[in-house]
Amino acid sequence: MAICLKVSWNRRFQRAVFRATQLLCFSAIISELMNHKVAAWTYHYSPLAYSWNTSRRYCQTKHTDLVAIQNKKEISHLNDVIPYYSSYYWIGIRKINNVWTWVGTKKNLTKEAENWAENEPNNKQNNQDCVEIYIKSSSAPGQWNDEPCGKRKRALCYTSSCQEMSCSKQGECIETIGNYTCSCSPGFYGPECEYVKECGEFNLLPQHMLMNCSHPLGNFSFSSQCNFHCAEGYELNGSSKLECLASGIWTNKLPQCLAIQCPPLKIPEQGTMACLPSAKEFQYQSSCNFSCEEGFALLGTEEVQCTASGEWTAPAPVCKVMQCQVLEAPSKGTMDCVHPLAAFAYGSSCKFECQPGYQVRGLDTLRCISSGQWTAPLPACEVIVCDPLESPVHGSMDCSPSSRRFQYNTNCSFHCAEGFMLRGAETVQCSDVGQWTMPAPICQALQCQDLLFPHKAQVNCSYPFGAFRYQSTCTFTCEEGLLLVGESVLQCLATGNWNALPPECKAIACAPLLSPQNGTMTCVQPLGHSSYKTTCQFICDEGFSLLGPEILDCAPSGHWTGSPPTCEAIRCPALFAPEHGILDCSDTHGEFGVGSTCHFSCNKGFKLNGSKYVECTASGRWTVPPPTCKGIKSSPTPEMHCPALIIPEHGTMSCRHHLGTFGLNTTCYFGCKTGFTLTGDSSLRCRSSGRWTAVTPACRAIKCSELHVIMPIVMNCSNPWGNFSYGSTCMFHCPEGQVLNGSARSECQENGHWSTIMPTCQEGPLTTQEALAYFGGAVASTTGLVMSGILLALLRKRFRQKDDGKSPLNPQSHLGTYGVFTNAAFDPN
Structure with a gap:
């Protein structure tokens, strides 16, 4: 390969040797490429x-x-x-x-x-x-x-697959899929751009002509340059310097040594000039032809010649821009033009726009072209029309001003037949862009509330316009051994309501149970509310113990297996102030229930022996034995004290004494019992002035939302700590002849929510047992108490749907859809 790069090409007789050598080198390169894989792109x-x-x-x-x-x-x-x-x-x-x-x-x-x-x-x-x-x-x-x-x-x-030495550094390496090719630089050719273009020698120089040449890449090859001058008495006509171009052609013809010439000619603006034999040699018998650029016309003689007197046959011509017809804005529209050369001349462009409600018919932009004509006829403004609309199936359409043209600003309103509801926009308008403001609506059959199929029942439904929609019909039958109570056939009416309530397959039921005060009740009801096989479990709140059976079952006789239990408060033994001391307890009534706390302190000159605080636990015992007060020696220096603090009602207080009871820098922390919230600073510190940093805070009862009575229900409430606050209990009952749907009792809990939702009163003979049996669901396992929360959520959703469907049963009063009932507190939101 090295020999290929050292071949000399300075003389003519070496060219043949050079070309033969290059062929051998090229063969060697091909062989090497065959043996070495070229990196792919x-x-x-x-x-x-x-x-x-x-x-x-x-x-x-x-x-x-x-x-x-x-x-x-x-x-x-x-x-x-x-x-x-x-x-x-x-x-x-x-x-x-x-x-x-x-x-x-x-x-x-x-x-x-x-x-x-x-x-x-x-x-x-x-x-x-x-x-x-x-x-x-x-x-x-x-x-x-x-x-x-x-x-x-x-x-x-x-x-890239191209390398530094690709294309002999004499061309551009062009990537291809999996390889590369060489785009040789001007003046070079060959697979790797290894050859140089040759222009060839001058066979015969003109008379009186002298020449001097240089050949950097080879005799009369690309980049070779030759300079010419005439003998004394002659004037050079043509280029004094020729160069071998990359195309293998000299930059110009050989110059001539001629006599006197005509004066130079100027190329017209926006035009061109071509002369023979050369545009640089205006000698005797030279001729020049003139032409104009696109969009301009020649004024004057197209061709002039140099005469024997050294004068041209005519002056040089000029080029004038072409003119188009003057345009005007169309009716109901505007025109905006740009004139780069002259008004409505070649190169001018005009853009047309229409007023709202109209659109351009034709091209919205015209240009003046080289022929002096516009690219298209003058456009017009025509009124905008929207696509035609049709009346919806099972409905009608009314358009203004007309339902025939549907032009700009046309308004169309839609209506549906009885039993159908409009789905989509009630009114649409044709906009200024030829589009309707909304898609055309459809008429959809009214949706009745989804039916809850009774437990142990078989249902056969037909849906002419969709499931549970207008004209849907459902037929009910009960399994063997159960009685159908209610209509056996339900039909979805044009009002979007069923013609009657769904029937039920009735089973034996026990009397309804209520949660014990200060406790909760959770029931599993596979056959309906308080029905046969119902099992209810009772649990007391913290601080209360169960008196009576923990579980009751509804027996086949329609009676419970025992009497409902009650929840009694757990209490600790009574406490008394120690001798020479003070006792301060959170329970001001002296009941000493679970969670009650007591603070002990000694009189001046006595020291507390034992814990300052005790608390009543759920086991009915105090956390530690009560302390005693022992006498101490008097201090020679009196200490700074703040006034003694009193534990806020329904609250707790914990103090850190640095220099004795309520001495300097003593810090006391306050909290509230369950159901109460703190008003004021949560901590106080005794300052050197003998005053606390703030007044003693107070504990206010947590508020529940105000209950609003819906007639004719009657409500009676007890409010120990304020209206509708923690501890408030409300009882509900209905007038004679009406049945209470829901719990008869609700309490405001410590989380600010009522233990049950507001009940309602219902006319007619439908009992609570019947209403719950109506919503009977799938049989639940008697051991599935842990699923009650999930089932409650499903029940709430189902009853909300029934309420939306104008059902006469209040969804808040029935919790037996899937056979599970609980009277425990839950958040209705």
Whole structure:
């Protein structure tokens, strides 16, 4: 290979040797390429999405650059091998000086390589200067779309196969799929651009002509230059210097040594001039032809000649711009024109727009072309018309001013037949862009409430217009051994309501049970509320103990297996102040219930022996034995004290004494019992002035939402700590002849919520037992108490649907849809 680079080509007789040597070298290069695999152009993509600029930096850092696609074959290859990504990939095309350019090669995009998607590029007219490729798109696979450069997409990169010595450093290495080709620099050719173009020697120099040449790359080859001058008494006509071009042609013809010439001619503005034998040699018998650029006309002689007297046959002509007809704005429209050269002349463009409610008929932009004609006839403004509308099935349509033309500002209103409801806009309008403001609506059959099929029942339904919609009909039958109570056939009416309540398959029931005061009750009811096989479990609140059976069952006789239990408060033994001491307890009534706390302190001159605080536990015992007070020696120096603090009602107090009881820097912390909230500072400190940093805080009862009575229900409430506050209990009952649906008692709990939701009163003979049996659900296991919370949520949703459907049963009063009932507290929200 080294010998191939050292061959000399300075003399003519060496050229044959050089060419033979180059052929041998080329064969050696081919052989070497056959034995060594050329690195292929490979494709890569980023794992993350970036802006176009960041994507290019990623490709230049990790590979070569963003992909520079050469042809549509390569586009097809990329679409096959690159995986799909929802926001697609950036490629190496960008608009530079308003021209789409391959940034890696700085070449303009060619028509052969274009692969724009339909209506692209620049369909939005908003600085979409970067290009993405739709890899594996369902509608436009492999096609391109221009996008704003700041959007985030994955980078589609390539790694170059071109090397430093590729194309003999005398051409451009062009990547192809799996290989590369050489695009030789001007003046070079061959597979690796190893040969130099030759222009050839001058066979015979003109008379009186002298020549001096230089040959940097070979005799009369590319870059060779020859300088000419005439002998004394002659004037050089032509170029004094010729150069061998990359095309193998000299830059000009050989100059001549001629006599006196005509004066030079000036090329007309917006025109061109061509002379023979040369535009630089205005000698005797020279001729010059003139022409104008597109859009200009020649005024004067098209051709002039140099005469024997050294004068031209005529003056040089001039070029004048072509004029088009003057335009006017159409009726109901406006016109905006741009005149770069002259008013309504070649290059002028006029844009037309119409008033609201009208649109341009014809081209909205006209241009004056080189023939002096406009690109199209003058457009007109015609009224905008929307697509025709039709009346919906099972409905009607009324349009104003007319339902025939559907022009701009036409309003159409829609109505549905009995039993059907409009779905969509009730009124639509034809806008100034020829589009309706909303799609045309449809008429949909009214929806009745979904039916809850009774337990142990068989149901057969028909739905002419959809499930549980207008004219739906359901027939009910009970399993053997159960009695159908109610209508056997239900029909969805035109009002969106069923003609009757669903029937039930009735089972034996026990009397309803209530949760014990200060406790909760959880029931499993496989056959309905308080029915046969119902099991109820009772649990007392913290601080209370159960008196009576923990579990009751509804027996086949219709009676419970025992009497309902009660919850009694747990109390600790009574406490008394120690001798020479003080006792201060949170329970001001002296009941010493669970959670009660007591604080002990000694008189001046006595010291507390034991714990300052005791608390009543759930076992009915104090946390520690009560302390005693022992005498101490008097201090020679009196100590600063603050006034003794009193534990707030329904609250707790804990103090840290630095210098004795309520001495300097003593800090006391306050809290409230369950159901109460603190008002004031949560901590106080004894200052050197003998005063506390703030007044003693107070504990206020937590408020529940105010209950609003719905007639004719009657409510009686007890409010120990304020209206509708913690500890308030409300009892409900109905007038004679009406039945209470829901719990007859509700308490305001420590979380600010009522233990049960507001009940209602219902007319007629439907008992609580019957109402719950009506909503019977699937059989639940008697051991499935843990599922009660989930089932309650389902029940609440189902009863809310029944309430929306104008059901006469209040959904808040029935909790037996799936055979589980609980009277425990829950949040209705």
